[in-house]
Amino acid sequence: DTPAQYDLPYLDENAPDLYVPVMSLITYVLLCAVCYGKAGQFNPEVLPDVTTKCFMTQVLEVLAIRFGFYTMQVPVPFLDLFAYTGYKYLGLALNMLVALVLGTVFALGTRAYYVTLFWTASAMAFFMLKTMAHNIPSRTAATGPK
Helix, strand or coil: CCCCCCCCCCCCCCCCCCHHHHHHHHHHHHHHHHHHHHCCCCCCCHHHHHHHHHHHHHHHHHHHHHHHHHHCCCCCCHHHHHHHHCCHHHHHHHHHHHHHHHHHHCCCHHHHHHHHHHHHHHHHHHHHHHHHHHHCCCCCCCCCCC
């Protein structure tokens, strides 16, 4: 049993790529800037500050997941983990967009945010569980880390 093998993203629709995660990160950063602007606290330094915090958080998350795979002696490509974990920005951007729109139109900002957060967090947890399950072989080597 070997981990999932993919072709290049333009040949395999299931192959992990970084397009959606990067675009979601950019959208999330811009929506953060809109939220700061709406609160009257916008500063141009918000953009690199939020981007840096997101990137550093993602690096720590990938390192933690990579350590878990290392202890299970499973080889998983590093950039694949960045692609998989980067999908959380899609949910975060959706949460902020729903809160901004419903908060402005119907005054349901906080409630709508938490309902959407629950939905997107559940979807991301299910996605990560199913995706990582395909990368772990049913039998791992007993000889040591790969």
